[in-house]
Amino acid sequence: MPSISLTVNGEPVSAEADVRTSLLDLLRETLGMTGTKKGCDHGQCGACTVIVNGTRINSCLSLAVGHEGDTVTTVEGLAEGNGLSPLQKAFVTQDAFQCGYCTPGQLCSATALLNEIARGEPSVVTDERVRLSEEEIRERMSGNLCRCGAYNNIVDAILSVAGEPA
Ligand code: FES
Ligand code: FES
Numbered sequence: 444m445p446s447i448s449l450t451v452n453g454e455p456v457s458a459e460a461d462v463r464t465s466l467l468d469l470l471r472e473t474l475g476m477t478g479t480k481k482g483c484d485h486g487q488c489g490a491c492t493v494i495v496n497g498t499r500i501n502s503c504l505s506l507a508v509g510h511e512g513d514t515v516t517t518v519e520g521l522a523e524g525n526g527l528s529p530l531q532k533a534f535v536t537q538d539a540f541q542c543g544y545c546t547p548g549q550l551c552s553a554t555a556l557l558n559e560i561a562r563g564e565p566s567v568v569t570d571e572r573v574r575l576s577e578e579e580i581r582e583r584m585s586g587n588l589c590r591c592g593a594y595n596n597i598v599d600a601i602l603s604v605a606g607e608p609a
């Protein structure tokens with residue numbers, strides 16, 4: 444089996460994995476990092492979202508062998524020191540989850556979303572300038588499903604971190 448070396452949440456890791464192993468399974472099964480969730484395993488729910496080299500991806504759709512040398516951030520790496528990130532705190536204060544199964548993916552997606560906005564990257568609903576609006580958030584978070592229907596509170600949490608009225 445090929446050996447893969449990558450950086451996960453700031454730590455260099457190496458692991459052997461079958462060429463058919465997804466990044467999601469490498470994280471969960473090989474590295475024991477179960478924060479990233481498997482929902483559909485088919486690219487439809489976003490529960491498996493992680494950030495690779497600054498870009499969010501569905502880790503269930505990406506082969507681990509393709510990530511040699513990459514930098515991966517999972518939900519376990521979002522906290523700042525011993526404290527939660529501002530976005531994680533906002534999810535708590537805005538009650539942005541119920542069962543919590545989708546939450547790791549929502550948090551990784553929302554973290555990347557805020558960076559996309561800061562970089563001025565447009566989406567299909569961007570009008571004249573990129574700004575953090577409810578419409579932008581709902582479009583950019585549309586790949587992350589929540590069976591509990593916490594969508595309104597997730598939008599409020601993201602807006603509150605950006606200093607917008609929630
Ligand atoms: S588990 Fe990857 S998109 Fe659903
Ligand atoms: S909080 Fe339960 S699926 Fe989103």
